[in-house]
Amino acid sequence: MRQQEYAIGIDIGGTNTVFGIVDHRGDISYRGAISTRKHKDVADYIEELAGALAPAIDQVGGINGIRGIGIGAPNGNYYKGTIEYAPNLPWKGLIPLQQLMNEKFGVPCSLTNDANAAAVGEMMYGVARGMRDFIMITLGTGVGSGIVANGQLIYGHDGFAGELGHTTIIPGGRLHKGTGLRGSLESYASATGVALTALEFLDRDPKRDSLLRNFAKEEIDSRIVYDCAIQGDEIAKEVYEFTGEVLGLSLANFVMFSSPEAIILFGGMTKAGDLILKPTREHMEKNLLPIFQNKVQLLFSELREADAAILGASALVWEAKTDKVV
Amino acid sequence: MRQQEYAIGIDIGGTNTVFGIVDHRGDISYRGAISTRKHKDVADYIEELAGALAPAIDQVGGINGIRGIGIGAPNGNYYKGTIEYAPNLPWKGLIPLQQLMNEKFGVPCSLTNDANAAAVGEMMYGVARGMRDFIMITLGTGVGSGIVANGQLIYGHDGFAGELGHTTIIPGGRLHKGTGLRGSLESYASATGVALTALEFLDRDPKRDSLLRNFAKEEIDSRIVYDCAIQGDEIAKEVYEFTGEVLGLSLANFVMFSSPEAIILFGGMTKAGDLILKPTREHMEKNLLPIFQNKVQLLFSELREADAAILGASALVWEAKTDKVV
Numbered sequence: 001m002r003q004q005e006y007a008i009g010i011d012i013g014g015t016n017t018v019f020g021i022v023d024h025r026g027d028i029s030y031r032g033a034i035s036t037r038k039h040k041d042v043a044d045y046i047e048e049l050a051g052a053l054a055p056a057i058d059q060v061g062g063i064n065g066i067r068g069i070g071i072g073a074p075n076g077n078y079y080k081g082t083i084e085y086a087p088n089l090p091w092k093g094l095i096p097l098q099q100l101m102n103e104k105f106g107v108p109c110s111l112t113n114d115a116n117a118a119a120v121g122e123m124m125y126g127v128a129r130g131m132r133d134f135i136m137i138t139l140g141t142g143v144g145s146g147i148v149a150n151g152q153l154i155y156g157h158d159g160f161a162g163e164l165g166h167t168t169i170i171p172g173g174r175l176h177k178g179t180g181l182r183g184s185l186e187s188y189a190s191a192t193g194v195a196l197t198a199l200e201f202l203d204r205d206p207k208r209d210s211l212l213r214n215f216a217k218e219e220i221d222s223r224i225v226y227d228c229a230i231q232g233d234e235i236a237k238e239v240y241e242f243t244g245e246v247l248g249l250s251l252a253n254f255v256m257f258s259s260p261e262a263i264i265l266f267g268g269m270t271k272a273g274d275l276i277l278k279p280t281r282e283h284m285e286k287n288l289l290p291i292f293q294n295k296v297q298l299l300f301s302e303l304r305e306a307d308a309a310i311l312g313a314s315a316l317v318w319e320a321k322t323d324k325v326v
Numbered sequence: 327m328r329q330q331e332y333a334i335g336i337d338i339g340g341t342n343t344v345f346g347i348v349d350h351r352g353d354i355s356y357r358g359a360i361s362t363r364k365h366k367d368v369a370d371y372i373e374e375l376a377g378a379l380a381p382a383i384d385q386v387g388g389i390n391g392i393r394g395i396g397i398g399a400p401n402g403n404y405y406k407g408t409i410e411y412a413p414n415l416p417w418k419g420l421i422p423l424q425q426l427m428n429e430k431f432g433v434p435c436s437l438t439n440d441a442n443a444a445a446v447g448e449m450m451y452g453v454a455r456g457m458r459d460f461i462m463i464t465l466g467t468g469v470g471s472g473i474v475a476n477g478q479l480i481y482g483h484d485g486f487a488g489e490l491g492h493t494t495i496i497p498g499g500r501l502h503k504g505t506g507l508r509g510s511l512e513s514y515a516s517a518t519g520v521a522l523t524a525l526e527f528l529d530r531d532p533k534r535d536s537l538l539r540n541f542a543k544e545e546i547d548s549r550i551v552y553d554c555a556i557q558g559d560e561i562a563k564e565v566y567e568f569t570g571e572v573l574g575l576s577l578a579n580f581v582m583f584s585s586p587e588a589i590i591l592f593g594g595m596t597k598a599g600d601l602i603l604k605p606t607r608e609h610m611e612k613n614l615l616p617i618f619q620n621k622v623q624l625l626f627s628e629l630r631e632a633d634a635a636i637l638g639a640s641a642l643v644w645e646a647k648t649d650k651v652v
Contacts, residue, residue, distance in 0.1 A: 075617065084617055133483040147583070149482065154475045156585020157459040158621060161475070166615050167579040170497060179615060253493040257473070257583055259482020289492050289505060291401065291410055295484060 005067045006060045008053065009314030011114060011306065012036055012073035014088035014141070017049065018306045021056050021066075022314035026125040028307060030056040042091045046104050068108040069101055070316030072117025072309050079159040081111050087178050088142070110316035114138075114309060116153055116162060118301075119146025120319075121312025122264055126303045134262045135254055136301075137164065139247075139269035139276075143186040149258050165190070169250045188246040191222035191269055198225045198239045210235040226272050240272060244279025251280065252287035255296050262297035266308065270300045331393045332386050334379065335640030337440060337632065338362055338399035340414035340467070343375065344632045347382050347392075348640035352451040354633060356382040368417045372430050394434040395427055396642030398443025398635050405485040407437050413504045414468070436642035440464075440635060442479055442488060444627075445472025446645075447638025448590055452629045460588045461580055462627075463490065465573075465595030465602075469512040475584050491516070495576045514572040517548035517595055524551045524565045536561040552598050566598060570605025577606065578613035581622050588623035592634065596626045 006029070010019040017036045020028040034052050039045035057063055075086035081098025083089065101109040112120075119136040122128040128136070132151040138144035143165030147154040154161045165186035166179060173183025174196065187193050198212055198220050211228040212220060212235055228236035251263055263284075269276060281298050288296075301308060332355070336345040343362045346354040360378050365371035383389055401412040407424025409415065427435040438446075445462040448454040454462070458477040464470035469491030473480040480487045491512035492505060499509025500522065513519050524538055524546050537554040538546060538561055554562035577589055589610075595602060607624050614622075627634060 133487075149475060149480045149487070150478050152476050154584055156475065157587035158585060160617050161459075161583065161585035163582040163585075163615060163618075167582050168575055168613055169494075171495070171575060181613065181615070249494055249497060253579070254583070256489040256493050257487065257580070258480055259484060259487035259489075261483035287494055287507065289489060289507070291486050292489075 004060075004065060006065055007067055007314035007317035008057075008069040009310035009312070009317075010049070010069065010071045011117065011309030011313055012071060012089070013114070014074065018310060019049070019053060019056075020307075020310040020314070021060055022311060024318065026311055028310060030059060031306070031310070032056060037090055040090050042095055042097070042100065045091075046100055050104055063105065063107060066105075066107050068110065068317035069105060070117070070313040071097065071101070071109065071111045072114040072313040073097065073111060074114055075160075076111045076113040076116075077159040078110070078112040078116070078155050081109070083111070108317070110319075112153075112155075112313075112316060113144070113160075113162070115144030116146040116155070117312035117316065118144070118266060118308045119148055119312065120153060120315045121303060121308040121310070122266070122301060123148060124315045125311050126264075126301055126308060127299050128262065128264055131261050133258065133260045134264060135164075135258065135260045136264045136266055137251070138267040139189060139191070139265060140267035141191055143190050147258060149260075154258075164250070164254060167250065167253070169246055169253075185246065185250045189243055189250070189269070194222040194225055194239060194243055194269070195220050197242055198236065201235050201239055201242075205235070208235065212236055222269060222272075226275065229272075229275055237275070240275040241279045244276055245283045247276070248280040248283025248285075249287050251284040251298070252292075255284070255288060255292050259292065260296060262299055264299050264301050266301040266303075267305060330386075330391060332391055333393050333640040333643035334383075334395040335636035335638070335643075336375070336395065336397045337443065337635030337639055338397060338415070339440070340400065344636060345375070345379065345382075346633075346636040346640070347386055348637060350644065352637055354636060356385060357632070357636070358382060363416055366416050368421055368423070368426065371417075372426055376430055389431065389433060392431075392433050394436065394643035395431060396443070396639040397423065397427070397435065397437045398440040398639040399423065399437060400440055401486075402437045402439040402442075403485040404436070404438040404442070404481050407435070409437070434643070436645075438479075438481075438639075438642060439470070439486075439488070441470030442472040442481070443638035443642065444470070444592055444634045445474055445638065446479060446641045447629060447634040447636075448592070448627055449474060450641045451637050452590070452627055452634060453625050454588065454590055457587050459584065459586045460590060461490075461584065461586045462590045462592055463577070464593040465515060465517075465591055466593035467517055469516050473584060475586075480584075490576070490580060493576065493579070495572055495579075511572065511576045515569055515576070515595070520548040520551055520565060520569055520595070521546050523568055524562065527561050527565055527568075531561070534561065538562055548595060548598075552601065555598075555601055563601070566601040567605045570602055571609045573602070574606040574609025574611075575613050577610040577624070578618075581610070581614060581618050585618065586622060588625055590625050590627050592627040592629075593631060
């Protein structure tokens with residue numbers, strides 16, 4: 001009998017890396033995590049990762065049972081297998097991660113960006129099952145995206161498609177310190193953006209009462225804004241209203257680009273539920289041409305955040321890469 | 327010997343309809359045109375079209391030599407074969423054009439929107455030959471677009487993808503009278519938009535000299551603005567500078583969506599050459615993330631405008647529609 005095959009799915013975040021051993025059905029049999037941030041040298045990082053993965057690999061019968069490794073990482077280039085100039089990772093410049101991982105583990109390794117990996121996870125195991133045209137938007141510390149059209153992930157000419165968080169939505173607007181661009185979606189619709197909007201709204205109207213004033217400015221984050229909003233705080237509610245306005249306007253633009261069946265929202269910010277969903281839907285609809293109105297489902301992902309990334313990364317292993325340019 | 331096969335390519339514009347008989351190599355052996363605008367009833371329109379096509383069909387050996395008819399039309403729905411609520415056409419509501427044409431001509435008929443047809447023409451016979459990822463932007467009376475990713479035209483879930491002219495680039499900006507939306511790309515980067523910008527710039531600075539003041543306001547169009555700009559008129563040059571700024575910013579957003587190898591500009595506005603190309607390129611580059619900079623070719627189409635639309639429409643005939651939903 002042929003040995004059961006497994007894929008390793010790895011999601012590299014700016015702070016931590018999570019990984020799992022996944023079978024064909026999407027069952028994750030082992031989960032683990034290591035710090036990304038503490039490794040200035042990528043070789044040290046891979047060393048620790050190999051150490052952390054060793055017991056997991058043993059548990060499924062050794063490396064011979066591993067079909068391959070799939071990795072989602074910021075600025076991960078699917079075609080080249082490199083991480084390129086990722087601002088949130090400790091490794092600068094161009095990192096040939098796929099090659100380094102191949103050498104370390106001796107199994108095939110695939111790489112894409114973290115948001116693309118999450119979209120693949122959603123398509124194979126989440127609410128996007130069976131959909132051929134959808135967009136996944138990750139609302140976390142930043143704003144990521146993965147775009148599926150005609151049933152395929154859009155990688156674009158050089159493997160970097162789907163950087164919707166960096167599209168300009170308010171020309172000349174808020175400065176994004178990481179990119180130097182002004183008025184990008186990420187500068188408003190990320191957790192960081194929500195906190196900045198709260199601070200702006202508090203400063204704009206210094207005499208207006210708000211529960212948010214019970215917190216030190218440097219302490220205010222999207223979680224605190226959420227807590228204040230559900231307690232009925234007007235400024236906190238307006239912060240979500242405004243965030244939904246900017247996000248909805250952006251989503252309308254994306255819909256008129258690729259005409260998806262659904263937009264799937266994912267990540268920490270979705271915990272705000274209707275506070276973010278209602279204004280987003282309202283402003284998306286009102287900025288659409290009539291031919292697009294009331295057609296696009298706006299859904300929250302139902303996968304656990306870490307699971308989606310691991311599942312999506314692992315799914316890269318099962319996918320054939322027929323058109324890869326190395 | 328098997329009879330040579332031909333396709334009929336038809337491009338339906340708001341004013342006129344142009345058509346041609348096209349062979350496999352893209353040679354157009356017959357060209358003709360009828361008025362679109364004068365036919366309030368689509369049945370009358372098809373009647374005149376059939377009359378105008380009859381001698382062309384005879385010339386290539388009769389209807390048995392016609393493999394099919396491909397049509398590009400505003401709001402043409404590829405999946406359903408319908409024209410849906412096209413604001414610039416004389417026929418209101420939902421027009422089952424594919425079915426009506428099938429019945430009239432007795433050969434298979436395919437329909438897509440005019441900008442998608444032009445993109446297919448460009449991919450088969452123009453500067454996009456061999457490209458798998460590009461975006462075509464039509465800068466005419468309006469702004470249309472066709473998006474190719476992974477070598478396929480992006481139709482989206484319901485066949486309407488690629489309405490980039492209607493994406494918002496300046497929230498709360500100029501009102502588009504046709505759509506009611508504010509600040510869309512089309513309201514600035516179309517020929518109509520250029521004329522409106524010129525009028526705004528003249529009004530904003532009523533004492534400033536300009537060659538444009540030699541013309542009545544209702545007379546000013548993008549051609550006059552162009553003529554004044556090449557004569558060195560400062561306001562006219564600023565109009566193109568501003569148009570390029572808005573267009574370039576939009577193109578940066580599109581690049582971060584699908585990461586194309588090239589953006590191909592097409593249509594009457596491209597006659598302005600470097601006047602429009604230079605500011606567009608400059609503002610596209612400066613609004614891109616570094617990973618996208620200096621990678622995307624910004625090209626003018628080399629096909630004659632009417633030819634691209636006819637060729638693209640005819641190309642629909644040779645393409646198999648395997649995933650069509652009727």
